[in-house]
Amino acid sequence: MSPEQDVAGAEYADRVRAWAAALRAGSTQTWREFRDAPASPGALLDRPHEQGSTGPTGSGPLPGAAQLELVRRLSVTGADLPEFAELADLALATSGPGRGLVDVPLPWPGSAVRTGTPPVDPEALPPDEVIRAATGVLVRLLESVDLTRTNRSSRSWRPRSPWRRGFTLLGAPTTVGLVRAALLDAGLREGGPRTTCFVLGGPLDDLMVQRWAGRVRAGAAMRWPRMWRAAQANDRVPPAIALPMIAAHLVAELGAERVHVVLADDPTATLAAVAGVLGAPAGEIAPRSEVLATDLLRRLNPALTLAVGDEARRRVVDRVWPEIAGGEEPTSLGVPAGQFAWAVACGERMAEALARGRYAVHGDPGLVVPVSRPGVRRAPDPEAVLAHGLTVVGRAWRAGRTQAAGGRT
Amino acid sequence: MARKVIVHVGAPKTGTSFVQDILFDSRERLAERGTCYPADRFDAHFLAALDLMQLSWGGLEREAVGAWDHLAAKVRACPDTAIVSHEILATASRAQVARALESLATAGTELHVLLSARDLVRQIPAEWQENVKHRRTTSYADFLAHLQDPSRQEGVASWFWGVQEVPDILDRWGGTLPREHVHLVTVPPAGSPPHLLWERFAHVLGLDPEEFPLDQVRRNASLGVSEAAVVRRLNAEVADLVPNHHYRAIVREALVHQNLSAERRSARLSLPPAVWEWAAQLSRQWVGDLALQGFDVVGDLADLLPAEPLPYVDPDTPDTAEFAETAMRALTALTVEAARLRDREVELMADIEELVEKLDRAHSTPVYKAKERLVAKAGTSRLAAGGLGLYRRLRGRNSRST
Numbered sequence: 001m002s003p004e005q006d007v008a009g010a011e012y013a014d015r016v017r018a019w020a021a022a023l024r025a026g027s028t029q030t031w032r033e034f035r036d037a038p039a040s041p042g043a044l045l046d047r048p049h050e051q052g053s054t055g056p057t058g059s060g061p062l063p064g065a066a067q068l069e070l071v072r073r074l075s076v077t078g079a080d081l082p083e084f085a086e087l088a089d090l091a092l093a094t095s096g097p098g099r100g101l102v103d104v105p106l107p108w109p110g111s112a113v114r115t116g117t118p119p120v121d122p123e124a125l126p127p128d129e130v131i132r133a134a135t136g137v138l139v140r141l142l143e144s145v146d147l148t149r150t151n152r153s154s155r156s157w158r159p160r161s162p163w164r165r166g167f168t169l170l171g172a173p174t175t176v177g178l179v180r181a182a183l184l185d186a187g188l189r190e191g192g193p194r195t196t197c198f199v200l201g202g203p204l205d206d207l208m209v210q211r212w213a214g215r216v217r218a219g220a221a222m223r224w225p226r227m228w229r230a231a232q233a234n235d236r237v238p239p240a241i242a243l244p245m246i247a248a249h250l251v252a253e254l255g256a257e258r259v260h261v262v263l264a265d266d267p268t269a270t271l272a273a274v275a276g277v278l279g280a281p282a283g284e285i286a287p288r289s290e291v292l293a294t295d296l297l298r299r300l301n302p303a304l305t306l307a308v309g310d311e312a313r314r315r316v317v318d319r320v321w322p323e324i325a326g327g328e329e330p331t332s333l334g335v336p337a338g339q340f341a342w343a344v345a346c347g348e349r350m351a352e353a354l355a356r357g358r359y360a361v362h363g364d365p366g367l368v369v370p371v372s373r374p375g376v377r378r379a380p381d382p383e384a385v386l387a388h389g390l391t392v393v394g395r396a397w398r399a400g401r402t403q404a405a406g407g408r409t
Numbered sequence: 410m411a412r413k414v415i416v417h418v419g420a421p422k423t424g425t426s427f428v429q430d431i432l433f434d435s436r437e438r439l440a441e442r443g444t445c446y447p448a449d450r451f452d453a454h455f456l457a458a459l460d461l462m463q464l465s466w467g468g469l470e471r472e473a474v475g476a477w478d479h480l481a482a483k484v485r486a487c488p489d490t491a492i493v494s495h496e497i498l499a500t501a502s503r504a505q506v507a508r509a510l511e512s513l514a515t516a517g518t519e520l521h522v523l524l525s526a527r528d529l530v531r532q533i534p535a536e537w538q539e540n541v542k543h544r545r546t547t548s549y550a551d552f553l554a555h556l557q558d559p560s561r562q563e564g565v566a567s568w569f570w571g572v573q574e575v576p577d578i579l580d581r582w583g584g585t586l587p588r589e590h591v592h593l594v595t596v597p598p599a600g601s602p603p604h605l606l607w608e609r610f611a612h613v614l615g616l617d618p619e620e621f622p623l624d625q626v627r628r629n630a631s632l633g634v635s636e637a638a639v640v641r642r643l644n645a646e647v648a649d650l651v652p653n654h655h656y657r658a659i660v661r662e663a664l665v666h667q668n669l670s671a672e673r674r675s676a677r678l679s680l681p682p683a684v685w686e687w688a689a690q691l692s693r694q695w696v697g698d699l700a701l702q703g704f705d706v707v708g709d710l711a712d713l714l715p716a717e718p719l720p721y722v723d724p725d726t727p728d729t730a731e732f733a734e735t736a737m738r739a740l741t742a743l744t745v746e747a748a749r750l751r752d753r754e755v756e757l758m759a760d761i762e763e764l765v766e767k768l769d770r771a772h773s774t775p776v777y778k779a780k781e782r783l784v785a786k787a788g789t790s791r792l793a794a795g796g797l798g799l800y801r802r803l804r805g806r807n808s809r810s811t
Contacts, residue, residue, distance in 0.1 A: 060507065061502075061503035061504050061506075061507055062503070064502070093504060094504070095462075095463075095502040095504045095505050097462070097463030097464070098462075098463060098464055098465060099464065099567065099568055100567055101561060101562070101567045102500055102502055102567065102570075102571045102577075102581075103502050103503050103581065114694065114698070115574055115576040115577040115580070115695070115698070116574070116577040116580070117561060117567070117570070117577075118559055118560065118561065120560075126562060136463070139463070193787065193788060193789060193790065193791055193794045194791075221465060226649070229648070229649040230649045230650075232649070233648075233649035233650045234649075234650065302463070302464075302465030302470055303463040303465075305470065305471060305474070306459070306460055306463050306465075306470050306473055306474055307463070307474075308474070309474045309475075310471055310474075
């Protein structure tokens with residue numbers, strides 16, 4: 001490296017560290033705004049190496065564009081986060097896990113560097129790169145979750161109603177969880193020797209979203225389109241949502257009179273149908289969207305497994321994930337274009353089989369067949385996943401601070 | 410406390426497996442000479458690298474939990490010299506490099522970084538072939554276009570440059586070390602005697618090359634144009650049907666390693682003329698830059714300049730007859746493999762039948778049969794279910810066997 005390059009490199013490093021220090025202090029300025037603004041002579045932020053820090057704002061490796069942009073976006077969305085400077089330090093020092101651009105530098109006039117990842121304006125980075133940086137931070141936050149604490153059940157205690165038949169729910173995994181919780185809250189009994197079995201279903205694309213979410217919660221890193229490609233290649237939907245097969249199996253085991261298939265496109269309608277059969281009161285269930293959280297978690301899974309092991313990952317996800325990743329804006333996800341025709345044919349086969357079954361069917365079997373929904377995305381939107389990811393990082397950070405202070409998350 | 414640690418960080422396709430095999434097989438002999446190659450299994454350093462960089466690798470990462478810290482502790486405990494070697498370390502970020510070097514050293518440890526490098530014109534087709542062996546379906550034309558795209562955001566470009574851009578890897582890994590502790594071993598040109606590369610490695614590792622026999626060391630054979638084309642086509646067919654662990658055993662190991670690459674019958678993979686020119690120009694730039702850096706070059710920087718271009722045969726449009734002949738070889742190899750697995754299945758079925766017979770004999774007692782009747786009745790009778798529950802509570806364990 002020539003002396004001129006050395007000088008340019010040192011100026012660049014100083015300016016990057018100064019921006020990092022500004023972001024750490026809560027600035028939301030973009031790199032271009034910061035770089036092009038006249039440096040205030042003598043300001044500590046412009047001479048971060050003189051702070052004596054060895055972190056990313058002091059000496060040590062320069063943070064890359066993805067880390068810096070992550071801090072800036074966190075600053076934009078989470079200005080009220082406690083001890084933000086510490087969160088910024090963590091983000092600036094944490095490489096994104098897995099494959100991607102290596103140490104992305106920032107654009108700098110007159111830079112003579114000819115090798116390494118080309119400079120990218122942080123605002124122009126692909127959202128996947130910033131999400132990768134965010135998952136690195138999430139791993140660090142989640143690996144320190146205290147797993148010795150036990151969650152108290154939020155379900156209120158109600159007397160069980162022993163005169164009512166017990167229930168068993170199968171099929172759409174998320175709907176099963178929501179309806180099950182509502183029935184237990186209403187005092188109904190699960191299982192038992194005379195249990196009534198309900199196979200819950202809805203449109204095939206919704207069933208697949210629920211199955212995808214379940215697989216990802218269990219540790220898979222599978223993308224949404226891959227779920228469909230695998231189903232098409234095998235010419236069958238995953239067994240957990242193969243409604244006719246589940247119902248037929250139950251009929252063979254228990255007899256048709258104890259098996260009901262419930263088809264609805266929202267959990268409240270499903271609960272109403274199930275409760276109607278059981279002679280129980282039905283209430284409202286708020287629909288739950290989990291597309292963005294699932295796409296974030298599938299990116300997080302490999303690195304979190306590496307950090308804590310598979311078993312601890314499962315416990316962390318069971319215990320903490322619903323709390324920090326829930327509550328996303330309702331998002332629909334459609335069948336990928338390449339699999340739509342197959343999905344329709346498959347849905348029609350399922351609908352026919354359900355209509356022919358010897359069990360009671362509540363709802364229209366045709367509901368299972370996916371329909372084309374203009375405007376619905378066929379894969380999660382990375383920008384939306386990133387926006388949700390920033391929220392999740394903020395919540396995980398707050399929870400960690402609360403835990404550190406001795407409170408409950 | 411290790412007094413000297415040598416970290417061999419790549420690059421892929423530069424004889425790294427060859428060196429790792431020698432080191433792993435010679436652990437005892439190395440230890441007698443004061444050199445540690447701390448590995449309980451041949452892929453221990455690979456798992457450690459996955460852990461360091463939080464990389465997923467078709468599910469293998471599940472075996473890598475805590476692997477880097479485990480390796481680093483062993484390195485620190487070595488009495489004299491310790492060696493760490495894996496080629497995917499090349500793509501570590503600066504923060505990961507800092508963590509790695511800090512974890513390997515104690516006070517007074519002399520850290521060295523070793524990068525082995527081969528000319529780009531040979532590396533590019535070799536990396537595409539490696540991608541094909543890792544079940545990718547990207548065409549050669551797209552692969553080459555992605556590499557030439559300055560943004561590096563398409564396909565596997567970021568990975569390729571992460572592990573193959575020699576000046577940048579040396580900067581990331583060696584930027585904080587004295588220049589004389591950063592060693593660049595160049596892979597000799599094609600046709601050089603095989604021991605020459607080992608002599609260069611041995612020089613940096615402080616070993617006598619004569620002491621370590623090369624006869625048993627596996628060599629990465631390469632696929633030719635039609636072999637690579639057949640495997641890529643197969644990848645597309647099985648992509649969503651075969652999980653990774655089966656792909657590794659059946660396609661990569663049984664088909665590619667044991668058959669197709671053991672006997673390459675088609676043209677060697679090379680670069681189209683325009684890409685050759687671009688790669689040659691880039692190589693010249695790298696060599697010029699490296700010559701100014703003052704690293705310890707073992708071999709000759711001229712080794713990194715390409716030799717004359719080979720005739721180009723496009724693997725995206727292979728000769729139909731050659732492709733068909735290679736496909737028949739693949740079908741034959743997989744039929745033989747299926748027969749071998751079928752034999753194994755028959756053996757296992759016989760074992761299972763024998764065990765079932767033993768189990769049946771154990772279950773033919775009157776008491777066991779009574780228990781079975783009770784369990785069956787519990788499915789339909791509350792009284793029987795209550796009795797069974799009481800029995801299980803009294804017995805003190807939750808088993809559903811009886």
